[in-house]
Amino acid sequence: MIKSSLGVVVSCAALLSAFAPQASAEKQNVPTSTLSGVKQAKLAGGYKRIAGVVDVVAFPAADGRDQADALQAALDTLQQGQRLVLTPGTYVVGHSLEVRNRSVIVSGYGATFVATNANDQSIVMTGRNSTVAGLTLLGTGDARLETVTSTKVAVSGAGIQVLDVTIQGGASVGIFVSGGTSVAIAGNKVLSTLADGIHITGGSSNVLVKDNTVTGTGDDMLAVVSYQKDGALNRNVLLTGNTLSGNPWGRGMSVVGGADVTMTGNTVQGVQKAAGILIAQEDGYRTYGVSNVLIMSNVITDIENSPNPGNDLPPAQHAAIDMNTGSGLVNLVSVTGNQIARANFGGVRALGNVCQYRVSGNAFSAIAGAPVSLQSRGCSPSQIICGANTLDGSTLAPPVGCSATGTLSVTGADASRLPQIRTALRQTQQTSLDRKRAVNRS
Numbered sequence: 001m002i003k004s005s006l007g008v009v010v011s012c013a014a015l016l017s018a019f020a021p022q023a024s025a026e027k028q029n030v031p032t033s034t035l036s037g038v039k040q041a042k043l044a045g046g047y048k049r050i051a052g053v054v055d056v057v058a059f060p061a062a063d064g065r066d067q068a069d070a071l072q073a074a075l076d077t078l079q080q081g082q083r084l085v086l087t088p089g090t091y092v093v094g095h096s097l098e099v100r101n102r103s104v105i106v107s108g109y110g111a112t113f114v115a116t117n118a119n120d121q122s123i124v125m126t127g128r129n130s131t132v133a134g135l136t137l138l139g140t141g142d143a144r145l146e147t148v149t150s151t152k153v154a155v156s157g158a159g160i161q162v163l164d165v166t167i168q169g170g171a172s173v174g175i176f177v178s179g180g181t182s183v184a185i186a187g188n189k190v191l192s193t194l195a196d197g198i199h200i201t202g203g204s205s206n207v208l209v210k211d212n213t214v215t216g217t218g219d220d221m222l223a224v225v226s227y228q229k230d231g232a233l234n235r236n237v238l239l240t241g242n243t244l245s246g247n248p249w250g251r252g253m254s255v256v257g258g259a260d261v262t263m264t265g266n267t268v269q270g271v272q273k274a275a276g277i278l279i280a281q282e283d284g285y286r287t288y289g290v291s292n293v294l295i296m297s298n299v300i301t302d303i304e305n306s307p308n309p310g311n312d313l314p315p316a317q318h319a320a321i322d323m324n325t326g327s328g329l330v331n332l333v334s335v336t337g338n339q340i341a342r343a344n345f346g347g348v349r350a351l352g353n354v355c356q357y358r359v360s361g362n363a364f365s366a367i368a369g370a371p372v373s374l375q376s377r378g379c380s381p382s383q384i385i386c387g388a389n390t391l392d393g394s395t396l397a398p399p400v401g402c403s404a405t406g407t408l409s410v411t412g413a414d415a416s417r418l419p420q421i422r423t424a425l426r427q428t429q430q431t432s433l434d435r436k437r438a439v440n441r442s
Contacts, residue, residue: 060089078104086111098124109134118171129159139170144194151176178202194218203232219250226257226288238413254278257288262412272306275318283326294412305344319346325353333357334410347371355379
């Protein structure tokens, strides 16, 4: 969990030789086909490139000096439709950077930012319809922190996209979305952060989290959390195609307070001490309840059965998919068509004030404990549907307390309200390599 605050102080200095307009790039033999301005064209997500607006091109300092001030100054000069293109190489960045201008792009395929200040290392995205793509961010910090500027990417605002960014390490969350609307988080890799990999909070809405890889984080790999103090639920969130693996503590995916969420086509593996997927209301963190969540066609394996003898943290004793509450309510949840294997404390569990849910069409295998455990209260059997599940290839009889058939309206996220990914701003790996070779030849 992380406190929500977007206060960040960054320094704006005069432009230095760390960046230059397009003409300077041409002198250094950087391929202008990848750097020049383009004609006005409406792209997915409502972004426009403006005719005649050239890119600003940044180069890593040969002497390894801190370039944070110069980079911030470059960001502040960007006009609508303009890119800051970071040529391949290593940039030392001693404080957070804020992308505050509207409809601008930070493109860094092949570029690596090396942070030096654990509590001031974020790229803070506040500019409406802005995009960051392709950067590699090496974090720093050996103790967990709970400030926004200790995250690696912080998103607050409308229309922001984080694409193909690689995050390695860091004292807090990898990608932190607070109060964001129409946000896309796609194709990123988050490894070894000390807190959550990707965390969505602050009443965010219409958020797409797609095709990300999260590995070995210090807490939940992918979390949607709605705190009562924020005064608003996170709503309309789609989590799809993500690959999550190997965290020693925390959950794989979680919705702890939220509404209208879909989790589909994700792979969750090797969650050592907690649920693969958690749907919950927590009194300790003063969160809202959960409603209208669709969990379908996910693959969830090796949950709380870690062979790692060095991990002596206590297990949460969650099921692979665990629905539970404190004093609040979880309702309207559909768990269908998932593959769940090798879970040490059960397959699917409902505990506490959990009502109106479906557990059907799931394939369980090698489950220690009950494949489906009904410990919910205040919900009649007609409001719980358990049918067409299998255990180790054989039909699983519905447990006592639920109906084999019935109807339940769970819609999850409304895809029509989600942003389209700005694929025209993305580059292939080969394009990045070609640019790197061109810079090396200069």
